[in-house]
Amino acid sequence: MDDIDRALLALLQQDALQPYAALGAAVGLSAGAVHERVRKLRDRGVIRRTTIDIDPSAVDRGVCAFVSVDASAWMGEARDAFAAVPEVQEAHITAGSSSVLLKVRTGDNEHLQRVLRRIHEIEGISRTNATIVLETFFERPLTQPTA
Amino acid sequence: MDDIDRALLALLQQDALQPYAALGAAVGLSAGAVHERVRKLRDRGVIRRTTIDIDPSAVDRGVCAFVSVDASAWMGEARDAFAAVPEVQEAHITAGSSSVLLKVRTGDNEHLQRVLRRIHEIEGISRTNATIVLETFFERPLTQPTA
DNA sequence: GTTGAAATACGAAGGCC
DNA sequence: GGCCTTCGTATTTCAAC
Numbered sequence: 301m302d303d304i305d306r307a308l309l310a311l312l313q314q315d316a317l318q319p320y321a322a323l324g325a326a327v328g329l330s331a332g333a334v335h336e337r338v339r340k341l342r343d344r345g346v347i348r349r350t351t352i353d354i355d356p357s358a359v360d361r362g363v364c365a366f367v368s369v370d371a372s373a374w375m376g377e378a379r380d381a382f383a384a385v386p387e388v389q390e391a392h393i394t395a396g397s398s399s400v401l402l403k404v405r406t407g408d409n410e411h412l413q414r415v416l417r418r419i420h421e422i423e424g425i426s427r428t429n430a431t432i433v434l435e436t437f438f439e440r441p442l443t444q445p446t447a
Numbered sequence: 448m449d450d451i452d453r454a455l456l457a458l459l460q461q462d463a464l465q466p467y468a469a470l471g472a473a474v475g476l477s478a479g480a481v482h483e484r485v486r487k488l489r490d491r492g493v494i495r496r497t498t499i500d501i502d503p504s505a506v507d508r509g510v511c512a513f514v515s516v517d518a519s520a521w522m523g524e525a526r527d528a529f530a531a532v533p534e535v536q537e538a539h540i541t542a543g544s545s546s547v548l549l550k551v552r553t554g555d556n557e558h559l560q561r562v563l564r565r566i567h568e569i570e571g572i573s574r575t576n577a578t579i580v581l582e583t584f585f586e587r588p589l590t591q592p593t594a
Numbered sequence: 595g596t597t598g599a600a601a602t603a604c605g606a607a608g609g610c611c
Numbered sequence: 612g613g614c615c616t617t618c619g620t621a622t623t624t625c626a627a628c
Contacts, residue, residue, distance in 0.1 A: 479624085
């Protein structure tokens with residue numbers, strides 16, 4: 301994991317469909333060498349997958365909200381319970397007053413209301429507090445430490 | 448934007464390196480037709496880009512926190528001010544008591560502290576409140592409405 | 595949307611530093 | 612161990628239908 305690897309990661313983040321030859325030209329290596337490095341980054345799990353970034357409003361997920369959840373018990377299946385709600389994009393355990401923080405995306409406010417109701421009905425949830433996002437400045441991939 | 452387009456988006460989210468022939472087999476179309484559909488999805492901006500998903504801990508971003516920020520004035524350059532901090536991965540204006548919510552990723556707690564200090568020094572910021580993430584259940588791509 | 599052909603890129607092998 | 616070059620194969624890309 302050297303500077304060249306980091307540069308490759310940054311380039312692939314911008315456009316994962318670039319030919320290896322182009323990546324090689326950017327970092328001063330041959331296509332074959334880049335190919336080998338990227339393969340290793342995949343094997344090591346540094347690159348988890350190659351995916352597409354979709355405009356949320358184009359797939360009926362234009363509304364975003366963060367939901368604080370008080371999970372009273374030590375919900376063993378909390379992960380699965382939240383994952384079963386497709387509108388929940390992220391679920392984190394936090395160190396604050398509320399134990400779980402969700403990022404939720406829906407098509408409109410009525411849809412959000414339905415999702416909140418569904419979350420509230422999950423076993424072990426005592427309180428939910430939704431904060432609606434009015435505008436998203438940016439959501440970007442991890443910036444690379446330019447060491 | 449029909450069911451086939453949505454299916455293609457879901458398949459590309461899982462693996463954007465699949466050959467068009469494989470996508471075609473999955474949705475019952477020829478590779479050429481899939482190619483044309485994907486091109487149009489890109490042109491329309493539904494697919495914003497093809498990128499890689501990086502393991503945060505592999506690039507020194509293993510610590511995650513959400514930061515509530517009170518932006519007193521009507522900071523015109525708020526977006527740029529937050530974007531200038533590379534550790535800020537997301538920035539949203541919210542409808543709650545705090546006006547801005549940031550998602551921040553750092554290498555360790557000391558690094559987080561430095562970032563918080565830097566955010567606090569931004570012109571127009573009166574108060575910050577960080578909530579540290581202890582464990583992330585999941586962060587997943589937008590789930591497709593299976594209409 | 596399909597088919598088919600040309601251009602291009604991938605992925606593996608072998609040799610070199 | 613990492614890099615370069617080469618070659619056969621698979622994929623992309625674009626034409627005509």
